[in-house]
Amino acid sequence: MTNREQEIFDLIKKNPMISQSELGEILGITRSSTAVHITNLVKKGKILGKGYIVQDKPYVTVVGGVNMDIHGFPKNRLIPGDSNIGTVKMSLGGVGRNIGENLIRLGIETKLISVLGDDIYGTKLLEESALIGLDTKDCLILKGENTSIYLAVLDETHDMSVAISSMDIYERMTVNFIKEKKHVFEHSKLCILDTNIPIDVIEYLLSNHRNTDFFLDTVSTAKAKKARHIVGNIHTLKSNKIEIEAITGIEIKNEDDLKRNCEYLMNKGVKKVFITLGKEGVFYCDNTTMNKIKAKNVKPINATGAGDAFMAALVYCYVNNIDINKSAKIAIAASIVALSHENTINPNMSIENINLTMKELKIC
Structure with missing residues (x-):
């Protein structure tokens, strides 16, 4: 100002x-x-509207995917190539939106920037976001377009068997649109990106907002490749093994390979790296620490939202100046809380329940 x-x-x-x-x-x-x-x-986003409502609270910004999640649960063992008796449930989803809702439930003021259609799903997503306090006023709403849909079939253990994503609408997010949101990024505590958004938007944000710390969720192996040439501008990278391999080109067969990947990324300029290993836990590092935490044996009810909760917990820890070792433990506990509910987002997500999970499972 x-x-x-x-x-x-x-x-x-x-x-x-x-x-x-x-x-x-x-x-x-x-x-x-x-x-x-x-x-x-x-x-500049300092005054929010008529009556001079002042924007004075610190907030984080998420730029990423918003979609309707459709999950199929088989009643018995999943039989590929056949019609399986089971249940189908719908819930709000999208990596960016999921991270945003988890952040709201963790008490972090959050703005979401995404692209939606003006269809029934888009309307529902906006209405539900308003109810929980997730700020979506900077989203791009396209007339006559269909909101993104994520369709997943889970197996008898409630782990994902196959999924189809219909997300072409994200390509309508342009650099010119993002330029109009300059004030949002300049006043953000930090910004979270997911690789659903176009690569030129990711590159523009990382190149033109050097005073903002960016967290990146790589989403999938194919989309992780978008980060290959600009990963050095990322503050915190959250990814799994095969997504990390897609970025670095270094195959992971053992713990030494995990270390080599972390060293490669740190040399590029990444400040913190978290490599999720599924049932094996998480491997993480910063400029002073390199460590691995083993996962707890927990039977998932729905595995699709664990990664989003993990990222939200990392953001919570950054905002609250929590060191990397405790951050990894809190993030694992958050993912366990997410796994324990049939919805993509556990409505009981809170820092209190994360702490309770850490205590019950002795994550310390």
Whole structure:
């Protein structure tokens, strides 16, 4: 903000109902000049709207996928190539949105930037986001387009057997659209990206907002390749083994290979790396620590949301200045909380339940 904008902002903060004329009289400027400064404050995201609602709380921004999740659960052993008796459930999803909802449930103010259609699913996603307090006002809503859909079939152990994603709408997110959100990124505590969004958008954000720390979720092996040439600009990278291999080109067969991958990424400029290993746990590192935590033997009810909860917990730890060792433990506990509910997002997700899980499973 300019000095004059700061003066106006401080006066509005003290009296949100103050008029433009009153502001002008106090500062010795015209009402029209005051209006120009207020317009600039709105554009910069410091004032949220009529009545001078001040944006003063720290927040994080998520740029990524939003979709409707459709999950099929077989009643008995899954038989490929056959019609399986079971149940089908729908829930709100998308990596970016899932991370955002988990963050809200962990008490972190969160803005979500994504692309949706104006169909029944898009409307539902916006309505439900508003109910939980997830800010979606910066999303791009496209008329006549279909919101992304993620269709997954789980096996008898409730682990994913196969999935199909219909996500072409994400390609409609452009660099010009992202440029209009400059003020959102400049005032974010940090920004989380998932690789559902176009590579040119990822590259633009990482190249033009160097004062913002970026967390990256690689989502899938194919999409992880988008990070190959710009991974050095990432603060925290969360990925699994095969996604890491897609970025570094270094095959992982043992723990030494995990170390080599971490060293490669750290040399590129990444500050923190978390490689999720499924049932084996997580391998992680920063510039002072390289360690592995084994996973707890937990039977999942739904495995699709564990990674999103893991990332949200890492963000929570960053915001609260928690060291990397404890961050890894909290993130594992968060993923276990996510695994224990049939929905992609466990409605009982909270830091209290994460701490309780850590205590019960002796994650310490």
